[in-house]
Amino acid sequence: MKYLLDTNVLSECVKTTPNVSLLDHLEKHTDEIVTAAPVWHELQYGCLRLPKSRKRTLIESFLNDVVRKTMLILPYDDSAAEWHAAERVRLSSKGKTPPFVEGQIAAIARINNLILVTRNVEDYKTFSGLKTENWYRV
Numbered sequence: 001m002k003y004l005l006d007t008n009v010l011s012e013c014v015k016t017t018p019n020v021s022l023l024d025h026l027e028k029h030t031d032e033i034v035t036a037a038p039v040w041h042e043l044q045y046g047c048l049r050l051p052k053s054r055k056r057t058l059i060e061s062f063l064n065d066v067v068r069k070t071m072l073i074l075p076y077d078d079s080a081a082e083w084h085a086a087e088r089v090r091l092s093s094k095g096k097t098p099p100f101v102e103g104q105i106a107a108i109a110r111i112n113n114l115i116l117v118t119r120n121v122e123d124y125k126t127f128s129g130l131k132t133e134n135w136y137r138v
Contacts, residue, residue, distance in 0.1 A: 001072070002032035004109040006118035007042040009135065010035060014062050025117075025135040033117075034072040036108040038101050043067070080107035087127055096126055106130050 050056040084107035106127040109116040115131045
């Protein structure tokens with residue numbers, strides 16, 4: 001395990017025309033990628049909100065046949081919760097309040113010493129010791 005994929009990375013895969021740079025990176029690092037339980041929640045929530053349709057069926061297939069079957073989904077456990085709580089205290093003392101789910105995802109990546117791959121690098125820049133990469137760029 002080297003990379004933890006954020007929601008926007010995995011959802012890119014089901015777009016009509018996904019980002020080529022991202023797809024190249026995914027293929028190159030296939031054996032090094034995982035995701036996190038909060039990401040799985042966001043993907044499921046987004047899918048289940050859709051009306052029954054061809055699009056929803058395609059997304060359900062991707063989630064169940066690709067993500068669930070080929071990728072480890074790391075939990076938000078006690079270690080992640082402790083790191084997350086400490087970061088929330090540190091950041092709130094500086095007047096910063098990061099979104100809760102992003103904090104959970106950051107915690108899982110950080111405690112597992114993984115690089116978080118996301119299109120939204122800015123959303124994670126305040127977290128201490130977290131490494132991020134944006135695979136949307138060449």
